[in-house]
Amino acid sequence: MTQAELVEGVRAAAPRALARALSIVERGGAEARDLLKAVRPGGAPPHVVGLTGPPGAGKSSLADELGLELARREGPLAVLAVDPSSPFSGGAILGDRLRMSRLASAPGCFVRSMATRGALGGLTAASADAVDLFAAAGFGRVMVETVGVGQDEVDVMHLADTVVLTLPPGLGDEVQAAKAGIMEIGHIFAVTKADLPGADEVEAHVRGMLELQPAGGWSPPVVQVAALEGRGIGRLADLVVEHRSYLAGDGRREGARRERAERRLRSAVEDLAWRTLTRNHAELVREAVDRIAAGDEDLYSAAESLLGRVAGEPR
Numbered sequence: 001m002t003q004a005e006l007v008e009g010v011r012a013a014a015p016r017a018l019a020r021a022l023s024i025v026e027r028g029g030a031e032a033r034d035l036l037k038a039v040r041p042g043g044a045p046p047h048v049v050g051l052t053g054p055p056g057a058g059k060s061s062l063a064d065e066l067g068l069e070l071a072r073r074e075g076p077l078a079v080l081a082v083d084p085s086s087p088f089s090g091g092a093i094l095g096d097r098l099r100m101s102r103l104a105s106a107p108g109c110f111v112r113s114m115a116t117r118g119a120l121g122g123l124t125a126a127s128a129d130a131v132d133l134f135a136a137a138g139f140g141r142v143m144v145e146t147v148g149v150g151q152d153e154v155d156v157m158h159l160a161d162t163v164v165l166t167l168p169p170g171l172g173d174e175v176q177a178a179k180a181g182i183m184e185i186g187h188i189f190a191v192t193k194a195d196l197p198g199a200d201e202v203e204a205h206v207r208g209m210l211e212l213q214p215a216g217g218w219s220p221p222v223v224q225v226a227a228l229e230g231r232g233i234g235r236l237a238d239l240v241v242e243h244r245s246y247l248a249g250d251g252r253r254e255g256a257r258r259e260r261a262e263r264r265l266r267s268a269v270e271d272l273a274w275r276t277l278t279r280n281h282a283e284l285v286r287e288a289v290d291r292i293a294a295g296d297e298d299l300y301s302a303a304e305s306l307l308g309r310v311a312g313e314p315r
Contacts (some may be wrong), residue, residue: 007038008041013137015110025129032129033046035114045257046078047244048131050160052146052185057166060099066164068105069237074275076108077091077141078134080127083113087282110139118138128159128264157185158260161253162243167206169198183209186220189241194224194231216247274280281310 001010001020009017016185021039025032051059051066063079071077079100104111114126127144134142146156156163165186172195189210191203206222221239225232247253278285288306291297 003035003038006035010039010133010136011138013108013110013139018110018133018137019112022114022130022135025133026114026126028126030185036129036132039133044140044143045137046131046140046202047144049141049158049240050146050156050163051143051166052156052163052179053166053192054168057070057168058227059166062190062192063143063164064100064103065230066236066240067100067109067143067234068106069089069233070143070240071103071106071109073237073241074141076106076110076139077143078110078137078139079112079143079145080130080134081111081113081132082127082147083115110134110137118252127155127261128260131159142250158263161247161256162187162240164190164240167202168193169196172308184213187218187243188236189220189222190232190236191222191224193226195226195229199224214228217252218243236290270281277306281306284309 001017005016006021010021021035024035049066049070051063053059063081067077067079081100100111103109112130114130130146131142144156144160163185165183165188168188169191189206191199191206193199193230203222203224210220210222223232223235223239225236227233247256284306288297288302292299292302
C-alpha cells in the first residue's frame with residue numbers, strides 16, 4: 001500500500017488503512033511524521049472524552065457501554081485504549097480491547113489498543129497523534145481510555161475535552177489517595193461497580209471533596225454506574241453531552257484546544273531540536289555530555305554553551 005493509498009484509506013475511515021496508519025504512528029519516526037503531514041485533518045476537531053481512574057475501576061467495561069450509547073445517539077466513534085506494555089514484546093497486552101468487543105463490532109466504530117511503552121501519566125506518547133488520525137478519518141467523537149496508574153494519571157487532561165474520572169468501591173482509601181492528583185482533573189465523576197457494597201460511601205466522599213474545591217463555571221456532577229447491568233449509562237452519556245455543550249460557550253473549547261496545541265508544539269520543537277543537534281552537531285553534544293559526566297560543567301551551563309556554539313554566538 002503506497003502512502004497515497006494509505007492516506008486515502010484513512011480519510012475514508014477504512015479499518016485496514018486506519019489500523020496500519022496507527023501502527024506507523026505508534027512506531028514514530030520520519031514515516032510517522034510524513035504520514036501525519038499528509039493526512040492533516042481539516043475542519044472542527046473531534047470531541048475527545050477521556051476515561052481515567054485507578055486500576056480495577058472497570059474503565060474498559062464502562063467504555064464499551066458508554067461508547068455504544070453515544071454511538072446509538074450520535075453515530076460512530078473511535079476509541080483508543082491505552083494498555084500496559086507486555087514485558088516480553090513491549091506491545092499492548094490487548095486486555096482493554098477484548099473487553100470492548102461489542103463496541104469494536106458496532107457499525108462504523110473503531111477500537112484500537114496502544115501500549116504505554118514506558119510512558120508515564122497514563123497515556124502513550126502517540127496518543128495525540130492517534131487522535132489526529134481519527135480526526136482525519138472523520139470521527140466527530142473519540143474516547144481515550146487511560147492505562148490506570150493512580151494519582152499521577154493526569155496526562156489525559158492535556159488531550160481530552162471531557163474527562164470522566166472513574167472511582168470504584170472496595171479499594172480502601174482510593175478517594176483519599178486520588179485527591180492529590182487526578183481528583184482535580186475530572187469534569188464528571190463516575191462511581192463504577194455501583195452494584196457492589198460501598199458505592200454510596202464513595203459517592204458521599206467524592207461530593208464532600210468537591211465541595212471543598214473553588215467554585216467554577218462547571219460543577220462536576222457525580223453519577224453511579226454499573227456497566228455490566230447498564231445502570232447509569234444513559235445518565236452518564238447525558239452528562240458527557242452537557243459538558244460538550246458547556247464547552248461550546250464563550251470560547252472555552254477553543255481556549256483549551258489552543259493550550260493543548262501550544263503544549264504539543266513545544267514538545268515537537270524540543271524533539272526536533274534534539275534530533276537536529278545529535279544529527280548535525282554530534283561531536284559538540286558528546287563534548288557537552290563528557291563535561292557534565294566528569295563534573296567539569298553544570299548541566300545548564302553546558303546547555304547554554306552548546307546552543308551558543310550551534311548558533312554561532314560567543315560563549
